[in-house]
Amino acid sequence: MTEAIPNPGAATIDPQDDKTPVVEFNDVSIAFELKPVLKNISFSVERGQTLILLGPAGCGKSVLLKLANGLLAPDSGSIRIFGHEITTMPERDLFKLRAQIGMVFQESALFDSLDVEDNVAYRLHEERVPEDQAHARVVEALKFVELAQAIDKFPSELSGGMRRRVSIARAIISNPDLILYDSPTGGLDPITSTTIIELVMKQRDVSHTTSLVVTHRLQDAFVLATHRYDPEHGMKPIPKDGPDQGIDPGTKFLMLNEHHVVFHGTTEELVHSRDPWIREYLD
């Protein structure tokens, strides 16, 4: 965090305070045209943690991410991001807060009329970063997603997987403290999905960025929970005989069903859950 967000309602939070949850939902509900989408949602995400959001299609996972970024306002409840209450925060202050949040959209949401470089550098251009510095950072971000060769292409010239990687580069360019991934592998083939999950994992394990990952693909979720990124060898399973017993301790799960949270806990708790709906979903 670089700048304090003026919000008289919020307590003063030390940006380096590791104990303050990065994301905190308290009794949040939202409905669209009187149809409830989320009801009484409460959870928190600690610094450095990865929270995987699971649930059937249409259960409100994407809405939850948009609430976390202030793109939607809840009907009731409280949402605190980096300790700041965002439900009552004016849009102008939300724009400043979002400088610390990266978001990868379901369909990438790249700007059609801008090339890859301008898409990735969008935030830097808004912040009036000098052109040579912006270019260097774009190249660095594109190298991270292994797409440096596509710097001068337009989104219409890219495949679905490449668009998703550009979207990830755009989200990480400003080194955000929180990244929200909305179905980063949705609609992609299994091989491309693995590449995208590896990038999510790389960001988690290299930069230790707090993240919320929406997915409806269980295999992606479990790969994230049981693998770690190694700079030399890429994605590798966490040894079962090691201290973490094959599971990444910083990766947790939140399951939604019929507008409510039905599970919030660790990977181990999830796989050993006796809840019949969860068992059916996992099987």
Add this chain to the structure above:
Amino acid sequence: MALKSPEVFLKQKILAVQEYSTLCASAISALFTRPRYWADIITQMDSIGVGSLPIIVLTGFFTGCVLALQSATALTSFGAVSMTGSLVSLSMVKELGPVLTGLMVSGRNAAGMASEIGSMKVTEQLDAMRALGTDPVRKLVAPRLFATVFMLFFLTIIADAFGIAGGALMSVTILGLNASTYLHDSYRGLVHGDIVQGLTKPVFSAFIIATVGCYCGMKTTGGTQGVGRATTQAVVISSVAIIIVDLLVTRAMIGIFGS
């Protein structure tokens, strides 16, 4: 399609008016505060102003031609065919120039704005813009509003000029009038109030075109079909609003200038 109850229908309409008013207020406020997107303003001025020039020139010119021919038919019966220049210039400057320019630009640009912003809305580009810390009203609406108001003013002057020129061509070649007499009569027929009236209308029309086009775009839902619907709505609403506001401005100007 399910029928809505009158209560729900009314609530939706009132909400739409409220959202439109908020958008207009935010766009005006964005014009007077930083940051301003000058590059976008210049791009929009080129697209709206320079891009609309051919249709405005053609519309103005041929309207002037038709006006001269039609009015000459009526004026001949009173032996006042020499008044054609005055009638054409008055009609073009006070009414036809501003309204036709407004309607043509509405058809071209309100539709363009609604479809462009609507496409961005349905592909989540507007949300992405907000997520990247940019206010879409400031980035997309304010430049279009400024560019439309600025350029429509000059497009109207061009349409008026070409309308009078078209009338001159018909008067000289078909009606056998003297070119100097026509132009002198056209000039003499106009007073200060006519010019003010003719140049006040495009400011209102431009405001309607830009804000309605952008509003319809930003409220687009329902994928590509929704984009088509938003585009149609933008043209219909802005065209009707231009004609209604034209009446109100005309009445106000008559009240102020007396003619």
